[in-house]
Amino acid sequence: MKITFxxxxxxxxxxxxxxxxxxxxxxxxxxxxxxxxxxxxxxRLSVFRSNAEIYAQLIDDDNSVTLVSSxxxxxxxxxxxxxxxxxxxxxxxxxxxKALELGLTTxxxxxxxxxxxxxxxxxxxxxxxxxLQF
Numbered sequence: 697m698k699i700t701f702x703x704x705x706x707x708x709x710x711x712x713x714x715x716x717x718x719x720x721x722x723x724x725x726x727x728x729x730x731x732x733x734x735x736x737x738x739x740r741l742s743v744f745r746s747n748a749e750i751y752a753q754l755i756d757d758d759n760s761v762t763l764v765s766s767x768x769x770x771x772x773x774x775x776x777x778x779x780x781x782x783x784x785x786x787x788x789x790x791x792x793x794k795a796l797e798l799g800l801t802t803x804x805x806x807x808x809x810x811x812x813x814x815x816x817x818x819x820x821x822x823x824x825x826x827x828l829q830f
Contacts, residue, residue, distance in 0.1 A: 734756055737802075743807055745810050745816055752787050764795050764800075768780070773790070801829055802830060803828055
């Protein structure tokens with residue numbers, strides 16, 4: 697079975713439009729996922745960033761299970777009126793606190809195809825300050 701990202705030219709779709717940011721980011725995400733793998737002892741800290749919110753979760757890829765999750769939509773984070781970057785740092789601190797409660801101290805970081813700056817970096821910084829090592 698052959699997996700392709702772009703439809704055939706005969707389908708009448710402009711190839712230039714299909715090779716958009718989302719397709720490029722998906723290719724980057726797959727490339728990262730080949731190298732970064734989470735286990736039960738050292739889970740993967742996956743970060744998803746939308747325009748308005750940010751989500752993070754610790755994933756055990758061996759068993760395909762989410763161990764801990766946190767987002768900027770959690771009640772304690774929504775209640776604070778701060779910038780999106782500061783909310784991202786709170787998400788990182790929250791996920792670190794939850795991970796330490798489960799006895800997890802190390803993880804591998806998965807930036808999800810995003811550049812490592814801004815809100816994605818804030819999640820990592822918050823998690824490190826909270827006690828996670830990666």
